[in-house]
Amino acid sequence: MTRTNLNRFGTLIAFVLLCIGFSIAAPTAFASPGNVFNLVQQMATLAIVATAATLVMTISEFDLSVGFSASLAAVICFVLFGQGYDVWLAVPAALLVGIVGGAANGVLVARFGIPSFVATLALGTILSGFAFGLSGGQSLFQSVPEAFKALGRGEILGIPVLGFWIVGVLGVAAFVLTQTEFGRRLKAIGGNAQAARLAGLPIVRDVIATFAIAGGLAALAGLLLASRLGSVQHTMGEPLLLPAYAAVFIGTTASPTGAPTVAGTLLGVAITGVMVNGMTIVGVEPFVQRILTGVIILVAVLVRRVGRAK
Amino acid sequence: MTRTNLNRFGTLIAFVLLCIGFSIAAPTAFASPGNVFNLVQQMATLAIVATAATLVMTISEFDLSVGFSASLAAVICFVLFGQGYDVWLAVPAALLVGIVGGAANGVLVARFGIPSFVATLALGTILSGFAFGLSGGQSLFQSVPEAFKALGRGEILGIPVLGFWIVGVLGVAAFVLTQTEFGRRLKAIGGNAQAARLAGLPIVRDVIATFAIAGGLAALAGLLLASRLGSVQHTMGEPLLLPAYAAVFIGTTASPTGAPTVAGTLLGVAITGVMVNGMTIVGVEPFVQRILTGVIILVAVLVRRVGRAK
Amino acid sequence: MLDLTGISRRFGATHALEDVNLALSEGEVLGLVGPNGAGKSTLIKIIAGADRPDAGEIRIDGRAVHFASAHDAYAAGIRVIHQDAPLVPGFDTLENCYLGREYPRRFGRIDRKAMRAAIAEVAADIAPELDLDVPVMFLPQAERQFVRLLRAIADKGRLLILDEPTAALPAEDAERFYEVLRRTRERGTSIILVSHRLEEIAEFCSSAVVLRDGRIVARFGAGEVKPEAMIAAMGGSASERSTRATDTSAPLIIEIDGVTGGDLTRPAQLAVHAGEVMALYGLAGSGRSSLLNAIWGAIPWAGSMRLTGEVYRPKSPRDAIARGVSCVPADRHRSGLFLVEDLIFNKTLPLLSTYRRMRGLPVPDRTAERAEFLVAAERVSLSYRDPKQLARTLSGGNQQKLIFSRWANRHSRVMLLDEPTEGVDVMAKSTIKDIIRAIAADGNAVLVSTSDRDEALELGDRIAVFRQGGIVRIFSRAEASAEALSAAAQSRGAA
């Protein structure tokens, strides 16, 4: 086993140990098919938002608007439902808003040279203002069509629908990043923007596209979350922000060059997801949960060093 | 006027325009001495946390634990008060916890090579667990000594006490960053870590020191906030995180090399502070406030481009 | 004073250094030469405390030392310019020079006046026009090299180590540097100099060692340091100077008419024929790179250009590529390489869409990429271990070859080369020169900016000499000579 492999396996080993630990602590509850089903469902939105973050971090930028985009998309969708619009109109409209918002981020960053942290936070704040205004600051849960609920609930062949979304979205993202010209270009831009420009890459276009895709994915995550919950609050997407980036960064520690990867991100999502789920099942006190959360993440990213050449 | 100066003035001009705008919209209320007094008080904690963020960003890292450190320091201080300890013991103890927490961040980043985003978020989560556990999730407000309240309230010679804190902390930080060897080293580490390493700088030590100082400043901000409010909630510091980094990034757009500076950060804090204060005085609807917040920040960082050579 | 015994350093399967023994006496000036990837930079990093050997011992004045960091080596009096040494981009020259040094102070504050006084003196000798107060990120590449030189020389030590200090410096600029270096030598400072310009070594060094595949294969004492002998020890032979003349009846490929942009402040007039190599020569900062960048569409420019008779207005490198133009940019770390990506990635990136397995489907065919990389690597005699190794792990000269390899097997109407042989060893230099000639011979136009005066004379069918942001004279091969080029590049008065 090469050093690279050992490194990569470090964080994975931590994850496996975590699962084994919970299986021992709560054999019937944690390791049950029902709980695995739950876990998949619970991780789906975070996994998709974290994928958006992975794409943006591949070009060495940040997108802090993902949570806000998710909220706004969900609000728009439910407001349209409230006005009697159909799923086939409301869902594409909501996704479009996410894509357009993301593209606007890209324009601010690539064309106007605003640091992505400021640009996306400012634009995210604007989006959250719209979400607030449109929802009137209230929880929306009326007149949700059954077709919409089906997007993020239930199962097909015993596998939760949200599981298919994870596989679909992350699979495509991984394919794009590792196998296509576009993915190659994003890595180049993230690695050395100046060199990428001089090598003739269409940087402005690619950066805008990346942010647009991220916005679209965030919107999708918001819709799936809304479908799963059956209700929408105008701040519902915001708690996704930090965990999404945490997942990406945990994932980078599993990559030999420290670059973000979809697989690494999924591992990061899985670690955080399993941790919270397991601790709830075992019944850990809330404040102890927080302490353990931090400790487990640190241990997970430190384990890889065991397999590291000095 | 050189290009550099024009660039620097861009964001400043936006700030002045903002102030003029509010002065016209609410002549008696906004531009009154009383409001300036308020503004100074309101900006103090954010300014100090943003200074911590500035230091950490100078070495091109993130510290996401600042808000949690601020909360924990305040909780510890009030818990000690509750047990009858004196200000002279409680305050140093609380600051020490902040410094130690920060140093731990530094060790994780510099010694163990964990990305600062993960390390500080994980450690911050641990700190928040302690704040939660120690406070029992309750608001603490009993037996607060008068000496403690004096730290963050009232005035001296007509100037709010918190104003002196701003001047003191930011002044020292600016001096350290621009005039001392330590400051130079931090800029070098942030500017090109490899160059710093080849020049033989004590990177590990400096990184740890930077995070420790940041932790101490965050703790100080938490204490001043607690003093101003007279009560402590275990989550009170968390809302400081994003605005602090937003302020630093807004500040970087006013610097010719894009590096964080204390002066730029203060400008960023002032822009956000004045904006919220002014809009509340004028009585803007909450959701419109958010939209305008985003718009104004974007305009402020775009204005500098007016003064930029193509 | 310095004694190395049994130094070895491995990177995975690569033996960068194997059992190197080297002794340097007080005041000795040692040339360290060897082909790309021989281990020169690795050895220097070890002496400088920037890397640690797997085995072996370093002694200074007979005492064994263990450098835990570059600071320890600094404290022992060792001063270094590493190859491609990174600078702190936001720092100006003064601050970069003082990095890692004790700052002068006044009243607790850093005393910039004293810093300036110390640096300006040396700067006046090496680079009189260098602005010491501009962040180096805003300085042209050549001037950044002056900053590195200043940094090493301004702070006096016992041992000065220079890893290819003049690789991208024109002869005239290099001469000023060696002038200062001579004074340093006279003060009794020991020096180790790495260079692929063997004449420099022969002229400047009292002794030399040749490193090959991590081992010292030859040592030359006083009076024995001769380029031919060193080349022979490296396992190569010197190349011939070609004697072709421009075929002025051949069609014009690229015509440049009154172009300005970047450092090119005076309108440039230039036309290159099919089959012609146009060398661009001038002092650092004279505007050569800016002309190439304008043709490449990388900087905003004014004027007019024609490509094979048609109007050519590139707004980005992308436009240029689409019209059959290729470019090897200068400053490989900043403008060329993706250091944490592998070799194939670096090679195929600009023309990625030509590797599709299925047309219309933007998915590169990895087998095709690999095959083409292998061909190109062979062509530029790249020495590497594995196509999947990271570009960062190549030696400096091999990194340069890697960038060149991008275009090595493309049919380019116009080839733009900015310092294509920077840091490349003598053998590979002649290979690259052959490739350049072959590209031209296919009926294409080549514009090559080089700081190596001999290379300009050797390569150029004509040589355009730049001075202070404009072309001062275009020499035909017959008119050109080292003296004439230098005179034009440095001429004062009206151009």
Place this chain on the structure above:
Amino acid sequence: LAAGEKVSVITPFLAAIATGEMIEAFKAKAAEYQWTVDVVDTAGDMAAFASRVEDATTSGANAIVLVSVDPAQIQDQVDKAKAAGVPVITIDGAKNASSVLNVTSDNYALGQTMTKFLFDQIGNKGNIVRFFYSAHPGVHQREVALDDALKATPDVKQVADHYVAVPGQVDDSRAAMDAMLLANPGDGAINAVWAAWDEPGIGAQLAIEAAGRKGIIIAGIDGNPQAIELIKGCTPYVGTVRQGFGEMAKIAADQLNLILAGGKPEKDELYAPVELITRESLGVTCN
């Protein structure tokens, strides 16, 4: 008796003082019944909240207690719990087809009581400012009560309002009140502060005290201990409506005991009594 039962208590708002109080009271009562109680907080995250309800359902909890949320916000998860045979009750929540019981204060009544008290104090005439947070369904009901009262009392005008940021609510409200005071200078420009719960009221009190403004009174809701201190201390804070948090939790635990034993609660929604706390009720006199 249903001793040894496992009860999951889940809330997104443990950081809120009132929620914490309810949960503490519930735990105390549960200890008497010898249940094992697991408390879960999702720190404002509704998605996580839904996930934790799922976890509780699969982990074999005997009952789920949701605190300070409307089950309709996670209908699917509550439905699933019901389908799995796990009874769900809410404290400070809302009625729902899939939950067995909601024990609450009547939020509209809370708002009405507080508003009436506040309006009476200013003689049903004058200017008020409002601190609100519609995202919380219960809090929103109080706002509805205020809206109704304003309609019915044309001499009381709302001159400013502020949507409170949570967390950081005290500091945020203080800064907002600072601005409102300046925007409405002069005696009588603001007569009263209507705080949808006590913490924004405490922030407003700090601003009023610092500005030295006279003639403004504050009332809130919750019976927050700090607010009660302020009322005792003859500050502008004149009243709060104590929700019977302890009472609610006690009712909920008693009813849950009944449910676990196979019984049914008397009604699907039960109210705990509310209590207006003023200087008078605390027996202090100020001058």
